[in-house]
Amino acid sequence: MSVAEAPEERAAAEPESEAWQPKIVAFCCNWCSYAGADLAGTSRLHYPATVRVVRVPCSGRVNPRFVIRAFQRGADGVLVAGCHPGDCHYSTGNYYARRRFLLARRLLEYMGIDPERFWVKWISGSEGPKFAEVIREMSAAISALGPNRKAREEE
Amino acid sequence: MEADDGTRGAPTMLQYSGTSLEPLVQAALRVMGDGTRVFAPEAGREVRAFAPCEPGKVPAAGYWATLTNTDISPKGYLLPQTEDVMRWRGGTGNLAIEEPEAGPPAVLLGIRPCDAAAFELLDEVLIGGPFVDQTYRRRRERTVLITMACTKPGPACACDAFGLSPGHRSGDVVVYPSGGRLLVLANSPKGEEILGALQAEGGPGGAVPADPGWAGEVVAAACSTPTPLGERILVQGLLDNPQGIAGALFASKAWDRLAPRCLSCGACTYVCPTCYCFAVNDEPRGQSGRRVRTWDSCQFKDFLTMAGGHNPRPGKLERVRQRFLHKLNYHPQRYGKFLCVGCGRCVLACPVGLHIGEVAEALAAEIAPLPAPVPPAAGAAAGAAGAAGEGSDA
């Protein structure tokens, strides 16, 4: 699944009616959150099917522009999920990511894009329940915000 | 004014009292039909463009008397910065191609003679020749240019250096304000139709045929309005024998001096009413997508970079030379005219003051051995500037 095409393909198929469901793109670190998502699945934990996971080697790999691109192509919420500070597979990638996203989220907010649509969470490989919980929470929060209409391409 | 022979005689000239442009706009809307949108120069911004203008709230002619021309040219209303060439579905497996529909008709109200003349230059390129840019042509036919004679040239204006004038007759309808009256002149079949509709309205205070003597005076006065740089920018000599001087202009050493400060941005080309270069690119989304044409600029580094990496204009020198010679020599070779109307926008937009007047001055020096086209008055001014600017800086 590529960053560019995943959300948009589905957007075309789902008209925004009363059956509207938020679309959440989650960039998950291969070494932790991706495994956490896996664990949530194999543990049969229930969480909304609103999330599309994009596997990345590290939260430090996620350039803030990935977030805008997801919003452009129809995401209602974007999650970056990485290892807890101190636990990075590459030792420091998530620390850089933290600085970057602290700034990027404030810049998004400054530009008028709802910062509540953009989440960063630390989820380890063993935290399947936390992954499910974050997705549940985020789905609820994004559902309350409604569809993203800002910085989004016309269909 | 002689009786019109009905086909190609003198244009209809009307006058009406007051300076409201509302009746004229209403006449244009009646001719162009439902859904026609009106755009006019905006006020109250540091950098001004054209903006939507609501019929019923059309400014009076006096409004323009207070404004210089817009900083951003109205070019985009006929050659939009972004427009769909086509949309496709089905990918390479099951390809279907669709051409977009033409947009609604438009009125450009209060366009300056220079900008209307710029569209005439674009017409020659985009509609003329063996191929017709149908998208441009369609939009052109659905757009009315209501030109306002220019009463306030901006400080970088030099239309008269390029064979035009603030009163130049261009566009579909030309409006000349004079005292408390307006002279309204048809300048195209579309303009005739609009003035017909205006005249048909009749009523008290309505438009009546203009007194030819008065009209002649008004137009002459408008055409002789001076521009700040008209006398200082010396380009007319470049039109005499563009083919013959091409080599000398291309080889000029002046480019070495002029080009290095260029930032290779596209500001000059994007504010220019006559720059028409465009790019065509695909924007795929899965198996569907759209092919868009967008403005492009010869000043961009990769404008001409080919698939293998070869770039015939790799440096600023080549690119700056291309822009100015296109305007001052290549276009004249092809069309017998400059590709410049002297609106001065590039001068104001260039962040590093690369001035077409400065370039023209340097080029004039290249062809000095030929009969030098320097009028005495302008020559003195240029000489002074030359002493300060050029002499010691070879």
Add this chain to the structure above:
Amino acid sequence: MKAVAQDLTADLARLEELARSRARELLEAGTVRLVLGHRQAWTGPTAVPHFVTTPEAAGLLVTGPGCAAGIAKYVLDEQDKEGKVAVLARGCDTLGIRRMIVDKRVDPEKVLVIGLPCAGSIDPAKVANAVGADAAAIARVTPRDGRVEVLLHGQKEPVGGPPLDGILRDVCLACDQKVPSGCAEVLGADLAVLAEVSARPPVLDAGDAEAEVTRIESLSPGERYAYWADVFSRCLRCFACRNACPACNCRVCTLESYDPKWLGHPTDMPNQFMFHFIRAMDVAGRCVGCGECERVCPAGLPLMSLNRKLSRDIRLLFGVERPHVPGDVEPLGRFEPEDPEEFM
């Protein structure tokens, strides 16, 4: 104040002399191939970048409040040619050159930075407001008697203008680099008045300079979006902001990448947001605050507002006091384990 200003005019004239003779000297001695400075524009009150390669051309160099254009970025291209490049650099130019050196894009061996104390450069729009004329109608601005004299095109006599501080560019009012640092040499250090003026603290402190940021932050999200949508709708995509910026010095710009294509060719709103988000974010923590992006923008976009927002947040979040002064490692190139975690 009056005496000071008169002497400032004299000091500025003296500085111009010093710049010319130093440039002449360097070129005659063959120490450098090129001296970068300013010269009078063909028309208008501002000076334009001047590439001096002969001792004679050094005579055309000008300095002073008309010199608005940044000249640091030119070093990036010019260093590739044979010989050394000297730059008659104001504080902002100096920061820009240091930015490119820290980014390992400019070879410090190829550039000779000659510092010029600077009292600020004029904002033609402010001059225009002050004298009630079009910005482009201004032919010349001369400091005199604590104020400036403004000569309009087509007029013989200058009109009295506002105080110098009233017509300087915002970036100059907030400048804390009026005396350039880290240069090989600084010209005019003995010019007493200039030294005094350039040693003054910035007219605008950080809070003042960020007043517009504070205002935008106080808007509702909807208002903020509408504000930026209006701003970006006027963007021409000419890339002048990028080309003028000393921090935008990548060999290959992401904005021109085709695969992945981050910036689509259409100038629709999603792409305009992407463009300006990328531009601002990619210079976050590396912006030197020179204001070139905003100065060169033909559409008048308030791009420094985005840069100031980021530099303010870098200050508040990471405790970097002067993010615009290039250090060895930029704020986003390092971290503290104790960095805040406000929404994570």
Add this chain to the structure above:
Amino acid sequence: MMAAVKAASEAGGGCRCGERSPLVPHVARIDRIVDETTSGSVRNFHVTIQDAAVHGGFSYIPGQCGMISVVGVGESMIALASTPTRPGPLEFAVKAAGRNTNALHELRAGDMVGVRGPYGNGFPLQDMKGKDLVFVGGGIGMSGLRSLINYCLDSRDDFGRVQIIYGARTRGELCFKEDLFEVWPKAPNAGVHVTVDVGEEGWDGPVGFVPPFVEQVNPSPQGSVAIVCGPPIMIKLTLPYLQKLGFSDEQIVMTLELKMQCGIGKCGRCNIGHKYVCLDGPVFTLAELKQLPDEY
């Protein structure tokens, strides 16, 4: 005015308000793909425009080009390798060099592409009538020449002797091998001279670059026209040899390539001085080219 718009819109069908934009390609089907080189670097795409009337009306002369496009990727201006005297699919021999041409190489027979054209001036057939023709080709440059060679062979009485000088990097990189080794050598009053840059086992023909090879073949300039087509560096190096043999500037015809976007003289990209390669070219005589700035 509105009447005019209405009439145009009816003529164009629906509310399209006039004729189709020349920038909109026609859907064409790839009938066949021929690997011209053993490395796969050049493939010849035989395509048929799906609208039969458009395909039938695609009338071109040798030396003209078409825009072929993989939707979603881009467009490329490619010389037609087919010959108008032989109706059937249009042939585009394409070397994978950029985004679009690489994408084109990924396609298979049956896939759809966009095609528009024909563009450019084509070869000056009138000026060539009755003359001996010396074709000098390098690599993929043979593509446009092949169109003209076949045209001449199909109108044999209109032209004098046909001499074909062609080279490529290796034997495998030679395009149109069947034409080169089977068909053209047997054609009346024709000669084929092939060289490769690098010799290899099994190749007993000449080895060496095209420019000096031209001198070896030693074609007579008397009543001749030389048509040079290949990579820019080959063209550049060939000219002195032709001049040495006595060919005048008017007798040397060549094709240029420059980046193009529209192909119809509008987008302002492919100019050399006041000439547009897409409209006034791609075929120029050396005499014409000498009138233009050296910027291509």
